[in-house]
Amino acid sequence: MRARNVVAVLLAGVVLQVVLPNAFGLYEALRIQFALIALVCFSLERDWFQSAMVGAAGGFIMDLFSGGRIGVYALSYAVIGLLIGRFQERLYKDNSVAIAGVMVGASFLSSVLVVNVLSLYGIQFDYLGLLTRSLLPSAAGNAIVGCTIFAILRRIKHARSRTWKRSYR
Amino acid sequence: MSGKRKRIVVVVTFVCLFVFLSLPIKVSRSVKEVITDFFYPVFSVSRSVIDKMRDIWEVTFHGDNIVRENLRKEREILRLRARLAEAREKVRELASLDKQLREVAESGFDVLAARVIGREADSFYQTLLIDRGTKDGVKSGTPVLYGDNLVGRVAEVGRRWSRVRLILDVRSAIPAMTLNGNVRGMVIGSGPGELKMTLIEHNAKLEVGDTVVSARLDNILNPDGAPLSQGLVIGKIASVSHEEGLYQSAILDSQVSFSDISEVLVVVSK
Numbered sequence: 001m002r003a004r005n006v007v008a009v010l011l012a013g014v015v016l017q018v019v020l021p022n023a024f025g026l027y028e029a030l031r032i033q034f035a036l037i038a039l040v041c042f043s044l045e046r047d048w049f050q051s052a053m054v055g056a057a058g059g060f061i062m063d064l065f066s067g068g069r070i071g072v073y074a075l076s077y078a079v080i081g082l083l084i085g086r087f088q089e090r091l092y093k094d095n096s097v098a099i100a101g102v103m104v105g106a107s108f109l110s111s112v113l114v115v116n117v118l119s120l121y122g123i124q125f126d127y128l129g130l131l132t133r134s135l136l137p138s139a140a141g142n143a144i145v146g147c148t149i150f151a152i153l154r155r156i157k158h159a160r161s162r163t164w165k166r167s168y169r
Numbered sequence: 170m171s172g173k174r175k176r177i178v179v180v181v182t183f184v185c186l187f188v189f190l191s192l193p194i195k196v197s198r199s200v201k202e203v204i205t206d207f208f209y210p211v212f213s214v215s216r217s218v219i220d221k222m223r224d225i226w227e228v229t230f231h232g233d234n235i236v237r238e239n240l241r242k243e244r245e246i247l248r249l250r251a252r253l254a255e256a257r258e259k260v261r262e263l264a265s266l267d268k269q270l271r272e273v274a275e276s277g278f279d280v281l282a283a284r285v286i287g288r289e290a291d292s293f294y295q296t297l298l299i300d301r302g303t304k305d306g307v308k309s310g311t312p313v314l315y316g317d318n319l320v321g322r323v324a325e326v327g328r329r330w331s332r333v334r335l336i337l338d339v340r341s342a343i344p345a346m347t348l349n350g351n352v353r354g355m356v357i358g359s360g361p362g363e364l365k366m367t368l369i370e371h372n373a374k375l376e377v378g379d380t381v382v383s384a385r386l387d388n389i390l391n392p393d394g395a396p397l398s399q400g401l402v403i404g405k406i407a408s409v410s411h412e413e414g415l416y417q418s419a420i421l422d423s424q425v426s427f428s429d430i431s432e433v434l435v436v437v438s439k
Contacts, residue, residue, distance in 0.1 A: 018212065035290070049175040065290055072190065078186065
């Protein structure tokens with residue numbers, strides 16, 4: 001996938017994240033992180049280097065549209081991309097439970113990193129309260145939406161490779 | 170690219186991100202102002218498109234059975250129904266704004282109606298993006314109301330947009346007092362769904378159900394910004410906790426459902 005397309009997908013993800021909760025009056029604390037889902041889906045298929053770069057780009061876009069300091073999400077998404085890209089080969093990607101686990105893990109890791117980076121600037125969170133009120137429902141939402149998107153992408157990929165093999169024969 | 174080069178590029182990227190993080194907040198704000206100005210039409214159009222989709226969804230799936238049957242059979246009716254839903258939504262919005270305006274007119278504030286076009290992308294911060302900016306007279310620090318309830322203050326202002334920091338945001342701290350003015354404290358946000366009033370004198374008498382309003386505060390840090398007006402309703406005391414030490418704190422119950430806010434009122438002057 002070209003870098004331009006990846007950035008466009010991440011940008012669309014962030015715009016959706018900003019516009020959707022308001023339009024549908026969703027449960028206040030539930031935030032489906034489309035940019036994070038896009039990053040995880042990408043990292044599961046690519047190497048650590050590309051994943052880290054895409055993570056940094058996606059996080060940077062998030063930072064531009066968030067109400068906080070630039071660099072917080074970029075840093076945390078770069079770390080997530082790097083880790084998933086590094087260990088993705090050990091995962092059985094057709095197993096939805098494993099993918100859901102990765103989505104949930106990425107959501108929590110992202111929150112832990114963001115909370116820690118923000119605490120350097122004196123912004124303190126009641127992490128336990130945030131976890132129960134917001135992070136758990138958001139992680140569950142990310143897992144459901146992320147698994148569905150990843151499964152669809154895998155199917156498209158398999159269908160394409162089958163078509164390619166048939167035409168090659 | 171070789172493995173060594175890749176490692177160098179990743180390390181350089183991380184260093185650059187740390188540099189970005191250490192930049193003054195003013196630089197971050199100016200960069201974001203430019204970007205949000207550029208993407209403002211995208212947010213505005215996306216909001217309108219999603220509103221229309223929601224109307225069609227409501228007409229299709231929440232209408233009665235006869236209407237649903239008709240909608241399936243005749244596309245023309247669907248189109249008309251969608252228009253009707255749109256008109257009803259507009260009437261509802263106008264009625265809501267009218268009610269809010271009447272409530273605020275009684276309080277003696279000059280206000281400006283604004284449409285919410287976006288929300289914070291994550292749950293760490295609690296902010297709203299509204300379609301009013303410096304060209305409408307909005308300043309940093311301007312209080313934002315929903316009805317006669319204070320929901321936040323403007324944190325960043327662009328030409329055509331503003332970012333409102335809700336009172337739920339962990340960075341929000343609003344000087345407050347009870348309606349009778351006997352008890353003073355500071356209302357701080359604790360993330361989605363929780364408001365806390367702290368720094369209340371230990372011997373102050375607080376009762377569950379007492380109304381908490383904003384106390385006047387001049388914008389000392391930003392003299393060009395707007396001061397916080399006194400007497401804007403924040404919420405009611407839901408519970409009081411008598412902690413050890415000099416202060417006690419209280420959990421507030423807001424009358425506003427923050428997830429349902431689609432229009433707000435910006436206090437432009439008193």
